[in-house]
Amino acid sequence: MMRVVVAACCAVFAAQSASAQDVADPQLAQVIEAARAKGLPTDPIVAKVRQGVIMHAAPARIVAAAQAVAARMEQARDALAPHPTASDIAAGEDALAIKGVTTDALAAIRAANPREPVAVPVGVLVQLVASGIATPKATQIVTALVSRKATNAQLVALGNTVNGDVARGSNAEASLDFRLRMLMPSLAPPGAGNITTLQTLPGSKKP
Amino acid sequence: MRRPWHILLFLCLATPRITRAQWQATANAGASRLKQGFFPETNAATLSGTTDYLGDYAAFRLAALGSRASDDRLTGQWLAIASAVTPTWRLLTLQATAALGAFAQSHDVPTTSADVGAQLRIGDLTRAVSLGGGIGQSAHHGDYAVHSFFDAGFSWYHEREGLSLSAAIGSRAQEGVRASEWYLADATAWVAPHTGINLAIGRSPDDVVRGVPSARYITAALRFTTAPHVTVFRGPLTGPRIVAIRSNGESRVEVAGVTAARVELMADFTEWQPVSLDRAGDVWRLARAISPGLHRVALRIDGGEWVVPKNLAKSDDELGGAVGLLTVP
Numbered sequence: 001m002m003r004v005v006v007a008a009c010c011a012v013f014a015a016q017s018a019s020a021q022d023v024a025d026p027q028l029a030q031v032i033e034a035a036r037a038k039g040l041p042t043d044p045i046v047a048k049v050r051q052g053v054i055m056h057a058a059p060a061r062i063v064a065a066a067q068a069v070a071a072r073m074e075q076a077r078d079a080l081a082p083h084p085t086a087s088d089i090a091a092g093e094d095a096l097a098i099k100g101v102t103t104d105a106l107a108a109i110r111a112a113n114p115r116e117p118v119a120v121p122v123g124v125l126v127q128l129v130a131s132g133i134a135t136p137k138a139t140q141i142v143t144a145l146v147s148r149k150a151t152n153a154q155l156v157a158l159g160n161t162v163n164g165d166v167a168r169g170s171n172a173e174a175s176l177d178f179r180l181r182m183l184m185p186s187l188a189p190p191g192a193g194n195i196t197t198l199q200t201l202p203g204s205k206k207p
Numbered sequence: 208m209r210r211p212w213h214i215l216l217f218l219c220l221a222t223p224r225i226t227r228a229q230w231q232a233t234a235n236a237g238a239s240r241l242k243q244g245f246f247p248e249t250n251a252a253t254l255s256g257t258t259d260y261l262g263d264y265a266a267f268r269l270a271a272l273g274s275r276a277s278d279d280r281l282t283g284q285w286l287a288i289a290s291a292v293t294p295t296w297r298l299l300t301l302q303a304t305a306a307l308g309a310f311a312q313s314h315d316v317p318t319t320s321a322d323v324g325a326q327l328r329i330g331d332l333t334r335a336v337s338l339g340g341g342i343g344q345s346a347h348h349g350d351y352a353v354h355s356f357f358d359a360g361f362s363w364y365h366e367r368e369g370l371s372l373s374a375a376i377g378s379r380a381q382e383g384v385r386a387s388e389w390y391l392a393d394a395t396a397w398v399a400p401h402t403g404i405n406l407a408i409g410r411s412p413d414d415v416v417r418g419v420p421s422a423r424y425i426t427a428a429l430r431f432t433t434a435p436h437v438t439v440f441r442g443p444l445t446g447p448r449i450v451a452i453r454s455n456g457e458s459r460v461e462v463a464g465v466t467a468a469r470v471e472l473m474a475d476f477t478e479w480q481p482v483s484l485d486r487a488g489d490v491w492r493l494a495r496a497i498s499p500g501l502h503r504v505a506l507r508i509d510g511g512e513w514v515v516p517k518n519l520a521k522s523d524d525e526l527g528g529a530v531g532l533l534t535v536p
Contacts, residue, residue: 061527091500119499119500131520163520167517185298
């Protein structure tokens with residue numbers, strides 16, 4: 001046990017400052033090196049390993065979690081193409097770890113805003129899905145808000161208030177509906193976005 | 208009960224859609240008490256329903272109401288309303304409306320009506336006022352009498368957490384008789400996402416075409432709707448709550464709802480190292496450069512177990528524990 005913990009710490013250190021060749025645990029080193037070779041950010045893998053070490057998780061679990069992070073980052077990078085930032089990829093990876101969030105949802109958010117970082121909209125998508133909103137609806141709402149030029153602060157406030165309402169016992173859809181009513185008047189009208197309009201969002205459909 | 212119900216539907220603008228065209232349906236089952244002119248007061252059981260289509264620039268509503276009075280009188284009415292709505296400009300919306308309706312009562316022949324009107328709405332999706340007016344005709348099919356009328360009215364709408372409130376007041380001018388005032392107030396407390404308790408009071412104008420004086424009523428009903436609502440009965444949010452703030456380019460997190468001597472935070476942006484927060488009045492604060500986006504966090508109060516802040520959605524951390532999902536602007 002101790003050997004693996006030390007190895008994990010070494011892997012963390014190696015990823016930050018030296019090559020992975022000196023890493024004691026070959027599996028973790030391999031995961032990190034493979035991610036680096038694919039041009040993926042390694043920080044999320046390192047963070048997961050560090051979290052596992054701090055939380056005294058079993059070594060096999062840490063390795064599995066690190067492998068899962070690497071796999072999801074690759075999916076996230078592809079879904080958020082063509083030019084995702086490291087934060088975008090990290091947010092996408094986090095999102096794909098949530099049950100129900102799909103690469104199609106990430107691609108829809110990217111399509112709504114192809115030029116700007118999307119880490120915050122992806123984060124709000126995750127907040128809504130984790131609160132109980134169905135992924136297609138959460139995706140449609142977030143892409144609509146992005147298209148209507150909602151600021152990061154507005155998006156985060158929406159996600160936080162819905163999370164808070166649900167924690168107080170509210171129905172998630174009712175909370176989202178009510179909070180949207182309060183937010184929408186302050187946004188640009190439909191169609192004002194230069195990317196897409198509410199009627200042409202990917203995946204939008206009549207209820 | 209007939210006219211205020213009709214007029215409110217006619218004058219109040221349909222709630223604009225939020226993100227896409229949508230349908231919704233509402234049903235009410237309740238009891239009313241009516242006072243009409245010199246007639247004895249009566250009670251009535253009422254059942255009503257509406258179906259709405261809310262689009263970008265158009266709305267359609269089909270409504271029906273039936274009642275059975277304590278004197279065994281049965282009434283029924285329906286109303287179809289079609290509206291064209293302009294885009295909102297600085298909280299202003301214009302709407303043109305056309306309505307067709309019919310009213311029938313046991314031991315009497317039906318009356319029909321047709322109205323056209325226009326309304327100006329000022330407000331947003333949770334609170335608004337509107338001014339409107341319209342002209343129309345109603346016909347009594349027993350004596351073929353036809354009367355024209357002109358309505359002018361003011362309405363108010365406010366939706367707040369768990370409550371839907373509306374009120375309207377106006378006047379109806381009719382051929383050959385003095386103007387008749389009407390008003391109504393309607394409040395619904397949502398006790399469940401799809402169920403509310405509705406109370407309404409109102410006064411109808413004189414119904415000249417049927418020769419019936421104005422009526423006052425009070426109604427209590429259960430309201431059911433397909434559109435979910437935030438409910439009035441929600442528990443307070445107790446326990447630690449966290450929020451991320453970005454101000455003047457600097458980010459920080461604040462934890463509230465904690466009575467403790469020490470609060471620690473562990474997150475991906477602390478490299479999963481426990482970091483003590485600084486007390487700042489009623490909140491605990493950590494100023495740190497945090498990238499915008501989704502982050503995973505956990506809190507520890509006075510050296511206890513690591514917990515997920517109450518206001519955050521929870522996620523499995525794949526390591527046997529749970530973390531909170533915090534989005535940083």
